[in-house]
């Protein structure tokens with residue numbers, strides 16, 4: 001019985017080489033100032049905050065031009081430029097500042113998917129939605145990121161939630177440049193997270209203009225369950241509310257995020273899911 005249990009535990013343990021390079025990035029979106037200032041004014045000027053005995057850590061402003069202008073991006077969203085397709089395109093002299101910058105970062109921190117890539121990137125973002133502290137993980141199969149998110153959630157003195165991107169979608173973000181490794185042993189656990197199900201756009205007219213805004217009862221209610229019949233939009237042209245129609249409740253997030261108007265997103269619908277995350281250790 002004991003042997004069987006040990007074998008089962010071993011089968012559920014993933015092992016990784018020790019970390020050697022870690023990077024903290026801010027200003028991937030130039031108008032999200034907490035990350036810009038933390039990196040630019042704090043970590044770059046006071047590198048002792050990042051100094052560790054066993055690995056190198058570096059702080060980088062990901063989109064310096066947009067950060068200088070305090071705008072989200074110059075030509076296109078940098079955080080969507082890290083697909084393999086975009087990084088390997090032959091547009092070395094692309095007219096898009098962000099595509100050129102993504103290739104620079106891939107050269108500096110990648111190449112994405114290679115052995116030379118940095119081990120871990122912590123990319124700092126902020127939102128205009130009422131979401132508190134939220135750690136975004138790309139995949140429940142990335143055991144290091146899940147274990148790191150779980151650790152931060154456990155030590156956080158404020159409410160802290162884990163958001164899981166939809167499984168199986170190609171990675172496109174800044175943090176996807178890195179491999180994800182670590183150095184000590186962490187036990188297996190069940191991870192409760194909010195997994196993205198689908199996007200909700202605003203009601204629009206034939207010309208694509210908004211005809212309603214977020215309903216006051218939904219505003220600032222990120223992560224709170226939304227049930228059939230609950231109001232989600234308030235019409236501009238009448239007293240009518242537009243209600244959530246599906247039978248399955250969802251938890252909305254990024255409600256009224258300012259930078260998502262142009263992406264056709266009023267909020268994202270998520271569901272609470274539990275995943276079994278394997279224990280991890282350093283390989284010898």
Ligand SMILES: [Zn+2]
Pocket residue numbers: 028029032125126
């Ligand atoms: Zn951002």
